[in-house]
Amino acid sequence: xxxxxxxxxxERFQNAGYQIDENEIERRLRILLEEYKVPVDExxxxxxxxxxxxxxxxxxxLQRQRESPVINIxxxxxxxxxxxxxxxxxxxxxxxxxxxxxxGLIGDETGTIKFVIWSSSGQPPVEESKSYIFRNVVSDxxxxxxxxxxxxxxxxxxxxxxxxxxxxxxxxxxxxxxxQPNSGLILRCPSCNRAIWKNKCTEHGDVxxxxxxxVKGVLDDxxxxxxxxxxEENLKSLIRIDVSQAKKMAEENLDRGAVLDxxxxxxxxxxxxxxxxxxxxxxLVEEISFVDKIDPDEIKNLLEAx
Amino acid sequence: xxxxxxxxxxxxxxxxxxxxSITFKGDDRYSPLYLLTPTGVKCNRIFVVGILLxxxxxxxxxxxxxxxxxxxxxxxVGYVGRxxxxxxxxxxxxxxxxxxxxxxxxxxxxxxxxxxxSIRPEExxxxxxxxxxxxxxxxARYTLDRIEALEKLSTEEAKLAMEKYSPDxxxxxxxxxxxxxxxxxxxxxxxxxxxxxxxxxxEELFGEPSQVSLDELDEILMDEEWDLSKF
Numbered sequence: 001x002x003x004x005x006x007x008x009x010x011e012r013f014q015n016a017g018y019q020i021d022e023n024e025i026e027r028r029l030r031i032l033l034e035e036y037k038v039p040v041d042e043x044x045x046x047x048x049x050x051x052x053x054x055x056x057x058x059x060x061x062l063q064r065q066r067e068s069p070v071i072n073i074x075x076x077x078x079x080x081x082x083x084x085x086x087x088x089x090x091x092x093x094x095x096x097x098x099x100x101x102x103x104g105l106i107g108d109e110t111g112t113i114k115f116v117i118w119s120s121s122g123q124p125p126v127e128e129s130k131s132y133i134f135r136n137v138v139s140d141x142x143x144x145x146x147x148x149x150x151x152x153x154x155x156x157x158x159x160x161x162x163x164x165x166x167x168x169x170x171x172x173x174x175x176x177x178x179x180q181p182n183s184g185l186i187l188r189c190p191s192c193n194r195a196i197w198k199n200k201c202t203e204h205g206d207v208x209x210x211x212x213x214x215v216k217g218v219l220d221d222x223x224x225x226x227x228x229x230x231x232e233e234n235l236k237s238l239i240r241i242d243v244s245q246a247k248k249m250a251e252e253n254l255d256r257g258a259v260l261d262x263x264x265x266x267x268x269x270x271x272x273x274x275x276x277x278x279x280x281x282x283x284l285v286e287e288i289s290f291v292d293k294i295d296p297d298e299i300k301n302l303l304e305a306x
Numbered sequence: 307x308x309x310x311x312x313x314x315x316x317x318x319x320x321x322x323x324x325x326x327s328i329t330f331k332g333d334d335r336y337s338p339l340y341l342l343t344p345t346g347v348k349c350n351r352i353f354v355v356g357i358l359l360x361x362x363x364x365x366x367x368x369x370x371x372x373x374x375x376x377x378x379x380x381x382x383v384g385y386v387g388r389x390x391x392x393x394x395x396x397x398x399x400x401x402x403x404x405x406x407x408x409x410x411x412x413x414x415x416x417x418x419x420x421x422x423x424s425i426r427p428e429e430x431x432x433x434x435x436x437x438x439x440x441x442x443x444x445x446a447r448y449t450l451d452r453i454e455a456l457e458k459l460s461t462e463e464a465k466l467a468m469e470k471y472s473p474d475x476x477x478x479x480x481x482x483x484x485x486x487x488x489x490x491x492x493x494x495x496x497x498x499x500x501x502x503x504x505x506x507x508x509e510e511l512f513g514e515p516s517q518v519s520l521d522e523l524d525e526i527l528m529d530e531e532w533d534l535s536k537f
Contacts, residue, residue, distance in 0.1 A: 175441075177315050177353050177409040178429055220353060220409075222317045222448055269355065269407025269431040271440045293436045294443055296490060302446060303486045306479060 002029055005044050012048070016062045018055050025051075060138065061153070068136045074110035074278075076146050081139045085113070085148060088131045088163040102126060106134065106148075107165030111278060114147040123156045131163045132156050145282065170283055171275050173291060174221035176228075176267050183215045184260030185246040213243050215263060219274060219283070226283040228274060234285050239266045315353035315409050317445040318343055320380035321481050323352070327421035328470045329414050341412045341423060345452040345478050346467030349412050352425060354382055355433050355441035358406045361397060364524045371397060372524060373427070375408055378442060378485035384410060384425040385524075393427040405433040407441075435492070442489050446482045453478055 006025045013020050025047060032043035052059060060080060068082040076083065087108035102117040102125055115134065117123055126132055135155040137148045150156065182195060187209030189201035196202075199209045215230040236242045241249075241262070250256045271291035277284050328342040340348040356377040364372045371386045371394070386393045393410070400406060410427035453475045455464040467473065 175315075175353055175355075175407070175409075218312060220315045222353070222444060223314060225312050225314050227312075264431065268429060269409070269433055270437060291440055294439045299443060299486050299489055302443070302450075303483065303490075306450065306483055306486075 002026060002033065005029060005040070009044065009048055009051070012062050013051060013055075016057075018051075018057070020051055070133070072110040073106070073108045073113045076113060076139050076148070079139055079141045079146070082136055083139055083148070084133060084135045085115075085137060086131075086133045086159070086163065088165050089126050089128050090165055092126075092128050104128075106132075108163055109166055112165065114142075114145065115150060116147055117150040117156075118152075121150045121152050121154055123150060123154065126156060131159050131161055133159055169275070170226070170278055171273075172219060172221055172224075172226060172283075173271065173273050174219040174224075174226065175269065175271050176217050177220045177225075177269070178218040179260075179264055179268055180216040181260070183217065184213070184263055185243070185250055185256045186212055186214060188212050211243050211247060213241065213246050213259075215267070217267070219272065226274075228276070228283045228285055230285050230288065234288050235263070238288050238290070239263065313338065313350040315351045316347050316349040317441070317448045318347060318349065318352055319445055319449060319481060319485060320354075320356075320375075320377045320382050322379070322449065322478060323382060324380060324423060325471075326423055329416070329421075339412065339414065341414055342463070342467060342470065344467055344471045344473040345449060345456055345475075346461065346463035346465075347448070347452055348463055351409065351411055351428075353407070353409045353441075354425070355405070355407045355438045356382070357438075358400060358402045358404045358430075360402055361400075369394065373397070373430075375406060377438075377445075378488040379481050382408075382425050384408065384427045385413065386427050386430070390426060390428055393430045396430045397427075400430065400432060405435060405438055407431050407433040407437060439489060439492070442485055446486055449478060449482050453482075 003026075006022055006029060009025050010020055010022055028047045028050065029043055032038040032046060033040065038046070048059070048062075052062070060082075068084045070084040070086050073085060073087060076085075085106060085108070087106040090105045090107045090112060092102060092104040099119055100116055101119040101121070101123070102115075104115060104126075105112050106115050107113075115137070117126070133156070134148065134150060135157065137150050137154045140147050140149050186195045187197070187199065188194065188211075189196045189204055189207050190210055191204045191207065192201065194201060194203065195212075195214075196207070196209050199207060201207050201209075213232040213235055215228070215235065217228050217230070219226040219228045230238075232243055241259075246259045249259050249262065252258075273287075273289050273291055274283070274285055275287040277286065322343050322345060323341075326341050326343045329339055330342065331337045331339055338350045340350050342348055354375055354377065356375040359374045359376050359381065361371050361373045364370055365387065368388055369386075370388075373384045373386060375382045375384060386397055388394060390410075393408075407430070408425065408427045409429045410425040413424045413426045415422040415424075452464070455461045456467060456473065456475055459465050459468060
């Protein structure tokens, strides 16, 4: 039984490029299991941690294959995976921290994703509209969006190929089955544009927040769910409300929640036609309209087809 | 731990939903509970647009509402308690009869010799006739697709449904037909063939089998309300 665990530990390290002596693993496991009667799982964890410390690495490094597989951007759905991405740098954004050397958007034929190149990675800078392979990067989710991190184990290699980027356009009809509580009239930090609470930004401290109107909701068509983000423009065209009207509504009711109640009343449980772009797990809405009443002929046709 | 993925709200008619009894969980321990319906849709969450026919506070301490929401084939039973704050709040201002849209979790009580299904609404909102028409047509399409898959055994769910329920596809095809016919009846100005929905509804509501067990179900669900581990 011990032998199997020894092999498992050995392999995990081996896959990540670290060699450990089997006898040493076995000796340490036996002490814990036989002398101290530690449960197996705990013993395995403890021994693994011991070697992690020895090599000065983290358990994340163990999950890394020596050459992480190149995967399509749309398939990046889970944090903490070692992957490689082949794509074109679509946009570079301003870095907000000296620890980050570059931040931007990379895209391939299947979609786009935010990337962060940490200064500690020591990689040469990338340029907009050029294509690269980002090798051994780690997927991560930050503020509920997926991104990829370029760290000191990563490597960025320019390629000749010109990658065609699709912006993953979507055109969906579905029901709005949920509206998140942080929707409605919100305050944003004037520096970073993040939604904030009571004029306090987690990044910039006390700030004078500016009002905005948004809906974060779930559109469900019975086969897929889409996390939709509606902005003031969308809401203006759909239910005729803008920031100034929303502020008035909040003032009259002495409650910002009144705006959310109004939006929920108009939109929750209704069907919509939505066009937009997928960015990470979010669906940024460009056009939205209520689904029209059903044409009776549509029902008759379906009945005849049965 | 895998990244959180929201479950899709499936579209099922009440008759089919209430005919369901087979549940299962996925492979990993975080997997939620699914109810398999006779035409083979695995559901953890459903979305319904229908008519709120009744709401009754059946709770002892605190509010615990039992609601009935009908479509053209029957009625869904739902339970709303303090762990569904959004639904509870909305329900307070809605009086039956009223068109409502409900999204909720599948709720299953497995007793010794029977299985009782209901919904645990997460959101309830006032709706209208037009939205119900869209829902009915959409649910009809999904159901017909599943019936076809069932006959061809072309999906895993269809195979499983056939194995567990050996359903007669014709029953569910007739169900869809009836639903679509009543839809035309609702929409058309005056239809000679228009049935008397009131009476049908009564039958669906108070006939076998759910009414028999409702009181018992109230008790069980009230006791179990805190136990969300199943979901």
